[in-house]
Amino acid sequence: MHKALFISRLVIVGLLGALASCREKASAPSAEAIREINLNRGSPVVCGIPNQQYGFSGFETSCAATDKADFNLAVSLLHSFEYDEAEKAFANIIDREPGCAMAYWGVAMANYHPLWAPPTPAELAKGTKAITIAQRIPQKTPRETAYIHALAQFYQDGATTAHAVRCARFEQAMAKLHATYPEDKEAAIFYALALNGAADPADKTFRRQRQAGTMLTALSLSAPNHPGIIHYIIHSYDSPELAAQALPAAKKYAAIAPSSAHAQHMPSHIFVRLGLWDDCVASNLDAAASARCYAENTGIKGHWDEELHALDYLTYAYLQKADNRQAKAQWQYLQTIREVHPANFKVAYALAAIPSRYVLENKLWQEAAHLKIPTANVAWEEFPWQKAMVHFTRSLGYTHIGQLDSARQELRQLQASHDILLRQKDQYKATQVAIQLKSAQAWLLAAQGNTQEALQLMHLAADTEDRTQKHAVTPSEVLPAREILGDLLLQLNQPQQALLAYEADLTQHPNRLNGLYGAATAASKSGDTTKARRYYQQLLKSANAPQTTRPELIAARQFLAELT
Structure with a gap:
């Protein structure tokens, strides 16, 4: 009797265990559903100091304890925008534990990248599939459900709703999540990211950015080495x-x-803002080397996009240091590049900006007039903003060498790019092209003797630029509009007004070589020797390349020697 009862209990326990196992398997997505996501796979690639040193993120999940370290690595990769490698790390977790809902959230997060370009159609599709699976998996905590729900707000109606609207929805959902779980450090960090992602580039009060910065600075006191913070x-x-x-x-x-x-690269955003050119150079030399290592170790054919992004910042810093030799070397190296992956918006930007910067900042008007669009594997018709930079450069070049008909032809190309961006409802980029269009028109009008109309148009361009924020893809506008206004005023023999323009621009672009030289020249011509001395001294301190042959520095030394 007792033996029969014991056997019956064993059978019941076995049946309950089998039923639980079936429920667990049913809660995980099918192998086919996982295959349809088309996950990036493999071990995360390390370039730089080995042992995968990406900082530490303490993200708690209900997934298997054995995956905790791997999940934290994946989140740390997310926080440093190593999106492809983060997706690989999350995919490895999915392979071991297909019922881990937050691993699918991680894949969707890796395809969002809030502060870069909007997801491509393929990335949008991948992220949507991943977040949909995450929503359907029942084994998750209320906190995990809130994370997944918040990100789903971004992917909902992705093909029909504007990117900015979906970014705002994600921000609002993360605000609610942060309020619900105020002790969750990662919720606060991802909320700060959402605030930055939803920030309006035309908002010069920086409301969202200040809110995010205040929150993150407070968090840094208890987690000073967190990569996301x-x-x-x-x-x-x-x-x-x-x-x-x-x-x-x-x-x-x-x-x-x-x-x-x-x-390695990101600190240079701040170094540029503060005019710290030596720091910017060091940062981007490391970033470019790390990017080349990444391309080699992942089997990328040609170059990785992050390398070209670093090269643009590097070229800009060299130009401000008056190091034409190194700046030109970056351009010459760029001309050897035939293939970049992915061939995205920042690749197109670097390809157009680097040569444009070199010829415009050195006032090489002949070269500017005949600048060619680079021939790397970029579909230029997809990047009207970047292509417009070359036409802007050519227009200024042709105007300065007196070929006004050719300058007008380039203006028509600029106008066409502007119209395309308006049709695409990309107001920010359309505004950036409009600023260049007005600037180039102003110089053409001045060349024709219409000085009053030229100044009105140039003031309008500068005022418009003052109301917008530069895009994170660029260290600076190819030429700042208010600096161009100063150049025009100086040419029209209005040095006092030119000085005001240069000084206003230097508050936004500190230690720019041409801004400092323009301010010093305008001050000298205005009879303000004290200001002229100060700006020339600042120029020589900032543009510190050894053995430079830039004429601006020769003029500065001559002026200061005569005063002595």
Whole structure:
């Protein structure tokens, strides 16, 4: 009797165990559903200091305890925008534990990248599939459900709803999540990221960025080496008005995540804002080397996009240091590049900006007039903003060498790019092209003798630029509009007005070589020797390349020698 009862109990326990196992298997997505996501796979690639040093994120999940370290690595990769590698790390967790809902959230997060370009159609599809699976898995905590719900707000109606609207929905959902779980550090960090992602580039009060920066700075006291906190402080304060607040973070981020190419580059955003050219050069030399290592170790054919992004910042810093030799070397190296992956918006930007910067900042008008669009594997018709830079450069070049008909032809190309962007409802980029269009028109009008109309148009261009924030893809506008206004006023023999324009621009672009030289020249012509001396001295301190042959520095030394 007792033996029969014991056997019956064993059978019941076995049946209950089998039923639980079936329920667990049913809660996980099918192998086919996982295959349809088309996950990036493999071990995360390390470039720089080995042992995958990306900082530490303490993200708690209900997934298997054996996956905790791997999940934290994946989140740390997310926080340094190493999106492909983060997706690989989350995919490895899915392979071991297909019922881990938060691993699918991680894949969807890796395809969102809030502060870069909007997801491509393929990335949008992948993220949508991943977040849909995450929503359907029942085994998750209320907190995990809130994370998944928040990100689903971004992916909902992705093909029909504007990117900015979906970013705002994600921000609002993360605000609610943060309020519900105020002790969850990661919720606060991802909320700060959402605030930056939803920030309006035309908002010069920086409301969202200030809110994010304040929150992150408070968090940094208890987690000084968290990669997301340090990284997003830099993004929050990436503006001339706020940049000084991010300098401590910029100085330490590369050391916190030394295996991340982006962590090597990102501090230079603040170095540029503060005119710290030596720091900017060092940062981007490391970033470019790390990006080349990444391309080699992942089998990328040609070059990785992060390398070209670093080269643009590197070229800009060399030009401000008056190091034409090194700046030109970056351009010459760029001309050897035939293939870049992915061939995206920042690749197109670097390809157009680097040669444009070199010829415009050196006032090489003949070369500017005949500048060619680079021939790497970029579909230029997909990037009207970037292509417009070349036409802007050519227009200024043709105007300065007196070929006005050719300058007008380039203006028509600029107008066409502007119209395309308006049809695409990309107001920010359309505004950037409009600023260049007005600037180029102003110089053409001045060349024709219509000085009053030229100045009105140039003032309008400068005022418009003052109301917008530069895009994170660029260290600076190819030429700042208010600096161009100063150049025009100086040419029209209005040095006092030119000085005001240069000084206003230097508050936004400190230690720009041409801005300092323009201010010094305008002050000298206005009879203000004190200001002229100060700006020339500042120029020689900032543009410190040895053995430079830039005529601006020769003029500065001559002026100061005559005063002595």
